Amino acid sequence: MAVTLQDVADRAGVSKSAVSRTFTAGASVSDRTRAKVEAAAAELGYHPNVLASSLTTGRTKLIGLVSNNFTNPYFLEIFDRFTQALQQAGLRPLLVNLAHEGDAVHSLDMLRQYSVDGVIVASSTLPPDFTAAFRAAGLPVVHAFGWSRSAPDTDLVSIDNIAAGTLAAETLLARGYGRIGFLGGPREASTTQDRLTGFQARAGAAFVGARFAPAYAFDAGRATMRGLLQDGPGAEAWFCGDDVIAIGALSALRDAGLKVPGQVGILGLNDMEMAGWENIGLTTIRQPIAEIVAASVALIEASIADAARRPETRMLPCSLIERATLRPLP
Template identity: 40%
Template structure:
């Protein structure tokens, strides 16, 4: 009942040819005559032979495996990205090996070690940073890294993000145009470039009109933290009339608190704007105005960067920023005559 592996040697024997011939038939671009290919494929088919990827990778140095490091899948943005990444890579013959981490350096380091043990051809980190030591190790091992939705200064790391600065600014302009005067921000985790950049862009946008946010709290990209922040900001008498929340995942928590705990009307009493445009944002229950991170294009950029390094030996580090439109929906007051970018 144990497995009965069929190897290229078996096929060779059955077809009456050499093992190398079999190998060549299954290696795209190798030199084989049609006759040979026929013979071999027939034998292979009868035996149910398929090349062993692991053995192959031992010799080619290519495993066809991409390591994905991710901290949590609760924020819908990430499963969505994972699905798209996996599908896109699959079309190129690669597959994703998943590594869950908690977002501290020790955990990332440990996991990344295991990752390299698998001889992955490349690494994608989703919303996870890397220590410099680690970046050095990957670089030394010749394994390209793309930070997906996270920036970092290291000169060895590719990165793909949305244009968070521009996005933050656009949201500031939108809220100002809507006539809001007391504008707050529940920010993304300050330990992340995305959180910092969105805040910086947002502040810059307000500052251009001589405005300052009435409050700015780190929501840590967590529902609970964001909810607590919302309670703090909006319980008092002199509450803000608008809030930009650092991502949709937190924005949902904030809206829940505003509506169901504090009985405030959104957008009547408070305008709420998020960031990401996850599928849930367009569901009528939230109908959230939010800045879209174009995950399709981000995935595309990630995959092409990675494959460029792996298959074409590229070695220019790319720091890609992709602009996204503001998705205007019902959770924030819409300024008179504001152009809808989606049109």
């Protein structure tokens, strides 16, 4: 039979409440009592039941990690970092896939069934009403990797996507490209619109137009670039608003017999692991994943500890990663 709290109390010669306090972070217990309880627990092979303790503390330590980008390999990297960071903070991630969910209220009901202590929305395409619904229900919520000027009063952690678009245009112009275009992700995504805004404003007369892939996916990037090639002569270089779309575009260009970067230049955004593979070598704009994840976890911890704290917006800088899909600087 499983070792119980009472078994440990009997072996240590203390009360059940003393055992409970010993295994409750921040609870008051003397060093002598703690030593006796820990020794008894080790002898009996006792491990605290975190689910049972949640009934006492009112905290499950579950954090809903919500996204709708599970098919994008970049987000697998993000989820890996999030799960590690949450676990290191003593929290437990609950992955929630909203790929086919359009109703914020239904999603909220699902999270409530698990009594999550907070929610991290890791998406650039979920609309602001999702974070609004979570916050209105009293759930601490952080929106990571997304940004919208119409977003609710919510903690936000992202890069400055307008600045990223500006950097992309400056990068292409500096390499002598006279006709440059934007191949973005879904048109409705706030990040897509902001990246296009920054790119178009800095590109000026060199801007030849924008096209939008229906999803952040390899096949979507390849199909969209094939369509652009069928339309006839276009841009000398394309800024793709996501690495996986850029890699799909590279595939389409190579299938068409075009040399990259000799005939067409490609610039991505994110710096996902795959972008650095030798057979891809994508020049891209790096999004600081580790820093965004760390900031998001810190903010959700702060909100759980203090429900009255004011939300923050943290915009982190991005940087160019030089590889092999753009011509060199003159």
